[in-house]
Amino acid sequence: MKYEQLAKDIIDLVGGTENVNSVTHCVTRLRFRLKDHDKADKKALEDHEDVVTVRESSGQFQVVIGNHVPEVYKAVVTEGGFENEKQEDNNDEKDEKKKGPLSSFIDIISNIFLPVLPLLMATGIIKGFNSMFVALGWLENTSGTYQILNVIGDGFFTFLPIFLGYTAMKKFGGTPFLGMAIAAALVHPSLAAIGESEPFMTLFSGTVLESPVQVSFLGIPIILMSYTASVVPIILSTYFAAKVERWFASIIPQVVKSFIVPFLTLLIIVPLTFIIIGPIATWLAQSIGFAIQTGYEFVPLVAGIIVGGFWQVLVIFGVHWGIIPIYYNNLAVQGYDMLIAMTFAASFAQIGAVLAVWIRTKNKKLKRLSLPAFVSGFFGVTEPAIYGITLPLKTPFIMSCIGSAAGGAIIAMTGAALYSAGPLGVFKIPTFIHPENGIDGGFWGMMISIIVAFAVAFVLTYFFGRISQKENTEAVVGDGKMQEDVYDEELVEGDVNNADTETTVQNENILSPANGDIIPLSSIQDEVFSSEAMGKGVAIHPNEGRMYAPANGLVTTLFKTKHAIGIKTDNGAEVLIHIGMDTVQLDGEFFEAHIEQGDKVKAGDLLVEFDINKIEEAGYSVTTPIVITNTNEYDRVETVSDDTITKEDVLIITKV
Incomplete structure (x- = not known):
């Protein structure tokens, strides 16, 4: 009975029995699943003399007790009448499984990106400043200073799949370094040289899916694409790799398992990615690019809304590369491009949503992430904003897409166009100036579009963004740590029988x-x-x-x-x-x-x-x-x- 009062205090301070969906425990802490985290008095619990500390992670409200947590757990279950805590926790897990495929995909992407967010922000800001220095004439893009800053800022993005190979493989339960090895093969420099060689055959000749083939694997033609800075291919590869690795680990003898399992996994997954996953992503991108170009020629307003609204979604799935070649071709043939121009407002919509989150949230960790994400997005690098702020919170991402759609519509209707390839973000604005007519109606249409996109995303996120403390806590990992809760035990249902061994302590x-x-x-x-x-x-x-x-x-x-x-x-x-x-x-x-x-x-x-x-x-x-x-x-x-x-x-x- 010595923990009866502690159990009462804990139940009261987590919001009462009616606020508890389930309670379990691990080796040091009670793990509550609460209906409303805001009803829990975290500060009072942390100040309680019998509570070590309080943590919130993965949707759990964790009360750290110490080695005697099993005895406290018994008292909490008895005091709160949580006889059905196991069944309730199972129901909670079933609710998690009811998530739709899109919601599950967003959760997976967000969790994979969380560990690398600090680097995304840091390198994004460096890229932005480097573009600014060139735009202001402080640096030449041929100078050594520019080149060094460029590799610092761009190196992480170029080899992003390797970092994601680690975090994704860990997320899917595989060996993280195996995920890195798969990604390293996808971004190997020799692939670029192969891609420039003369093709020995062409698949789907005469169609939008026409694909030159420069190399084959065991007689199977491989369509090469650039995997640098890509996201989806490595995530799909590691998803299958984790399953393949587990299967091999279950059948390979222990004495050779440490090297035979990765050996066989690499031999299967890397060719599979080159032969199937990569080409599918390529064809999907090409099809989307062709459809958008065709749509713009017939109905510019609708094209502006679609391209502007869905651009960040295309970036997440990595299929935006199908539009980029059209952009460069337009610049080379026509001297201008109106397709990628319609996406320009997207980064400003993102930072509008991020600013609203920064103002509204009371979560200190989310505030610390929001400011550098805003700065990075201002310079056109939106990955920190997307993967660190708006996408995990879901609703702000939708609001940013709406703002981007409004901006894309204005650009399309005013005839704004890009007249040269240039830097990102705010420093891309001069590339909208007509080389002969100067600042014309299209330029002012672009300026109005970014203001509208920013304002729409900000207002919608501020008033309808559903920025709750609970969402913030679950979505964000701060302080540059690889995980918010490094010491994170698996849930234990039922009792851990910690024997009662009262002993007077001695030297x-x-x-x-x-x-x-x-x-x-x-x-x-x-x-x-x-x-x-x-x-x-x-x-x-x-x-x-x-x-x-x-x-x-x-x-x-x-x-x-x-x-x-x-x-x-x-x-x-x-x-x-x-x-x-x-x-x-x-x-x-x-x-x-x-x-x-x-x-x-x-x-x-x-x-x-x-x-x-x-x-x-x-x-x-x-x-x-x-x-x-x-x-x-x-x-x-x-x-x-x-x-x-x-x-x-x-x-x-x-x-x-």
Whole structure:
């Protein structure tokens, strides 16, 4: 009954039982799915003496308790009458599965882009400033300074598929570095040289899908396209690659699995992408470009609305490349282009929506993302705005498309045209000046279009954008971190039987559970541990895949994924050993437990074995925090300062 009052306080502060859809727990925290996050008093919970901290991630309201979370969980379930929490949580998962295909696609794209948003913003701003320097005459585009700034700003965009290969493969449950290898093949420089060679055959000659073929694979013709800066091809490739990798991993013998699985996966997926995924994207782009050009010749107003309104959608799917060749051809043959001109207002519509989000939101993380996204979009680089702000929030993206459609319609009706290829964003404005007539009606039509697009997107987003605190929290990861919640355990339904072992704490020497290198707790990339919110301790980077019991005691917790072990020693210390960072995502793969929850162990007993190489190949760190979660029961908790340690050495000293 000692947690009854704490359970009451937690339930009250999350908004009461009526605000709780379900509650589960992991090794350190309660995980609530709330109907309305705004009803929860996060500040009061964080200030509660028995609560370590509060986190919000992946739609969950997480109350960090510590090693005794199973006992608190029991009290919360009893106090709140959550007998049906499992069924409710299952229903919650079913609701997630009811998402439409478009909504699911947006969620996948957004989550894949979240880790790279800071780099997208940084390089986008560099590209924008470089264009500005040239437009103002401060730099020549042939100067060394321009070239260096250009490769800094453009390098990330050029090889964007490699970065997305990592994040997408991780999202789909595959090996992240395998995703990078697939992407590296798609953007290999030699492909450009092959694409310039004389074709040996032409497919679909005389049609809009006419495609020259310069190379074949095992006799199968391959239609080459540029995958640099593309998005959809690598996402589709990694989606299938993750499935293929898992299948091979299930049938390949363990002794050769580490290199045979990626070997076979690469041999299947990369050619499949060149032969099927790439050509489909190419033909789709060409068809859309042909349809838009034809539509513009007959009904400019409708074409302006469609091209302007859907341009950012085409960019997301990567099929806008089918229109770009028409743009360059128009400039070469006619001396001007009215097709891409209709898309010019799109970036201003995006920043209008972003500005409205920045003003309306109370979420500090979203505000920090919005400002650099606005600056980048002002210079014509809208990826940070799309993938970081408007697309994850969904409604603002729709509002920006409406604003862009209005701008495209005005450009089409006023006859605005581009007379040269030039920089992006605001510095592209001079390219609308007629080379003979100067500033004419078309130029002023373009100026009106960007003002209208900005204003329409801003007003619609501000008043109808559905910018709620809950949406913001779920959609955005800030502070430049790869994940908002690095220490993010899988949900556990039901009870983790943490045995009741009341013991008066005594002075004790806690041995190292592993052989390896000492790392200060403050240096690891998990604020729950590095801030000592879970208790004082130290981290070890093990040099062999074994964890041993650091003292005589009872195994109070063995998490289902085998990466987290809680031991209460005979002298009262509560020791948490957490093997690796975010290794819960492996779902127990590469881990083998030699103990069970409730076992008595002696110092030096083998607890868990794990494969360091495979864990690291999967993209996870094996740095292992060892903390005393009942630190507040001691006068002092001291850790050793040596660089290396073995399992026979003392790691932590507790004194009462």
